[in-house]
Each structure stands twice: as C-alpha cells, then as structure tokens.
Amino acid sequence: MNILVIPTTDWIRHPVPNRLNFIFDILAENHNVHVAHFTLKKFHQEKERNTRCILHNLTTVDVDDPSSYYLINSLTHLVKLRNIIKMEKIDVIVSANILPAFAVNFIKGDLPLVFDYLDHYEESAATYYPNSFFGKIVKTGVKSIIHYNLKKSNSVITVTEEFKQFLHSIGVKDVHVIPNGVDTTMFKQISTEVAKKDLGLDGIVIGYVGSLEYWVDLETVIKALPELDVKLLVVGPGLFTDYGEMIKELADKLGVLDKITFTGRVEYHDLYKYISAMDLGLNPLKHVKKNEITVGGKIFNYLACGKPVLSSRMIALETLMDDDLYYYDDLKSFINMTNKILSQIHDGSKYMQIARDFDWKNIANEYEDVIQKVLHESNQT
Incomplete structure (x- = not known):
C-alpha cells in the first residue's frame, strides 16, 4: 500500500x-x-x-x-x-x-x-x-x-x-x-536502587512522565507532598503553556520545591532509566472530557518497567485496566493510596506482562x- x-x-x-x-x-x-x-x-x-x-x-x-x-x-x-x-x-x-x-x-x-x-x-x-x-x-x-x-x-x-x-x-x-x-523493547526493568543512584536520587520516589500542560493535575500531587515522606520526580517538558512554571510556583509556595526534581525533556529511549528509579508511577489528570474517555500511553510505559501505577479515577481507564492499576479521587485519597501502595510488595513481572499485551x-x-x-x-x- x-x-x-x-x-x-x-x-x-x-x-x-x-x-x-x-x-x-x-x-x-x-x-x-x-x-x-x-x-x-x-x-x-x-x-x-x-x-x-x-x-x-x-x-x-x-x-x-x-x-x-x-x-x-x-x-x-x-x-x-x-x-x-x-x-x-x-x-x-x-x-x-x-x-x-x-x-x-x-x-x-x-x-x-x-x-x-x-x-x-x-x-x-x-x-x-x-x-x-x-x-x-x-x-x-x-x-x-x-x-x-x-x-x-x-x-x-x-x-x-x-x-x-x-x-x-x-x-x-x-x-x-x-x-x-508501548515499545516494550525500549522499556527495560533495572534495579530501582541502581537507577536512583545513577540519577542522584534517594529515598522513596514517586514520579510523573509526560508533557506539562493544563489537562494534567500535578497540583494535587504537589499539595500532597507535605503529608508524604517521598520525593517527586517530574520527567517531561512544557510545550505550549506556562503550566510547568505554575506548578513550580505552587511547590515553592507550599515549601516543597526541594522535594521535587524536574528533568525537562528526556529522550524517549532513555525514559526507562527514570521510570526505573520510581517506586510508583503517577497518572494525574484533571476531570475533563478528553481525560475521562481516553487512555494515554504513559501508564503502559510505567507498567513496562514493572512499576505500580496510581491514576486519577477515569471512566475509560477503569474499563480498560480494571484493578491492574490503583485509583484516587481527591487529595485525601491520593495521600492514602500512595501510602498504601508504597507499603506493599509488588510483582514487577506481572506489570510487565500487562504491558506486553499492549x-x-x-x-x-x-x-x-x-x-x-x-x-x-x-x-x-
């Protein structure tokens, strides 16, 4: 053709x-x-x-x-x-x-x-x-x-x-x-501790991979940081808006800017190194129509690296992935679910198998x- x-x-x-x-x-x-x-x-x-x-x-x-x-x-x-x-x-x-x-x-x-x-x-x-x-x-x-x-x-x-x-x-x-x-050949699973060391990170790391635009809800994540003993890794560029600067200002206002690492753009073939350093992958989205009825690719990137995923509760996402992911509804449930997930032991191979289906x-x-x-x-x- x-x-x-x-x-x-x-x-x-x-x-x-x-x-x-x-x-x-x-x-x-x-x-x-x-x-x-x-x-x-x-x-x-x-x-x-x-x-x-x-x-x-x-x-x-x-x-x-x-x-x-x-x-x-x-x-x-x-x-x-x-x-x-x-x-x-x-x-x-x-x-x-x-x-x-x-x-x-x-x-x-x-x-x-x-x-x-x-x-x-x-x-x-x-x-x-x-x-x-x-x-x-x-x-x-x-x-x-x-x-x-x-x-x-x-x-x-x-x-x-x-x-x-x-x-x-x-x-x-x-x-x-x-x-x-997801291209499962590019998203490899490497030791979380090795990945953290290579990137100069320590402690418990929760992370977001993707563009920094206004349909994303990193505001809830940043507002939760004072209540969580974690570091936040944000991997991705701002494209056409000032959303990235806005969330940095919010983090500074809340006194948690020192708990966040912003990497900016990372080459696609290197994303696995950053995801591997995460203990939990995040899919935080605002409740607008485009988010409710679509399912983006970042969740498969996390899964391909063997990571559990916590997402805003979205209709289409729940239909497609059911209980293969974790969900939150508001700030309080984000904090509770993050602590719950991080307290558990996860089978990375299970998540990787889910990714291979996609x-x-x-x-x-x-x-x-x-x-x-x-x-x-x-x-x-």
Missing part, C-alpha cells in the same frame, strides 16, 4: 512521540508510508528521531503558535497534499490533524480516509489558551471542523469503548477501537487490518 499519514504535529522533532510514529514506523517495513511533515518552529532545536517513513515538508511559513501555523500555511498545505496524493499514487489516507484533514477532504477524490481520533480535540486545542476568550473561540471552531472531518471519513479509529460511544452519539458510524501501547507491534497489526478493510470496501464501491 501507498499510505499518506497526516499527523498531529512535527513527526521527528516533537519531544513526545505520537502513537502514529510507532504504528507507521512498523508498517513502513512492508508499505510505502508517506508523512505530511509539519516542521513547527517551536521544535526546530529539538533532536530529530529516526523514521522509516518518507517525509514531505509541508511548511512554507514558520511560526511558534500552533493554531497560527496551520491557518497561515493552510493553502500551501492544500496544494502540497494534492501533489503528494498524485505523485506518490496514494491508496489510502490516515489523518489525525484538524485543519489539514479538513482541507484534504476537498482534494482526495474517491480515496478512502481513516481518521485517528484519540483525543477530544476541542478541549485539547483550547487548553493551549487557558482562561482566555481566544481559547473559547478556538474550542468552538475546532469542534465544528472536527465533526465535519469525522463524518466525512470512511472510518474512524479511537482508543476506548467510551470514545466509540461518544462518536456514535454524534453520528459517526464506522468506528474501531485500537488502544494506545506492545506497539500488536497495535500496528490491528491498525493494518482496519486500513486494509477500509481500502477493500472502497475498491468495491
């Missing part, structure tokens, strides 16, 4: 690899995978990741703000996407982006399009402009475009049954559930089956 992928962001420089990176680097072993490459100025200084996919640079004007970038470049994106479709004899399109996916509907002709919808995008987009009138405008506009994209797609892939039900409720009919996953190779096979099905059905019409 000749597949065109329209991703959510910069394919090789975004600090946090997207699920499409993993899936299509695997599928590129057997198919020609062409990627619409958005070279966002925000990430120009970041180290490039290797990829098996064929990249097509779609950028004409570089700007920092993501919304402005896609608006300013929309016409050139349209032209370049049309050229890729024609020159590379594309068989099927897989899109996870908002505005470029909208544009491609007008140039793709009869080509089948699969939309990868793993996030509640109107909330995600508005989160980059917290507590602002512009954020409300972005949310309304993105919602309208997303609903159009979904209904124009031949098929939609999402990550949970709850998200599938939501999509059915807005009129999307052909929906497939393919969860997030290996990206298995996920990629499921993804390929859906694409083949959509392409076959399209050829029959």
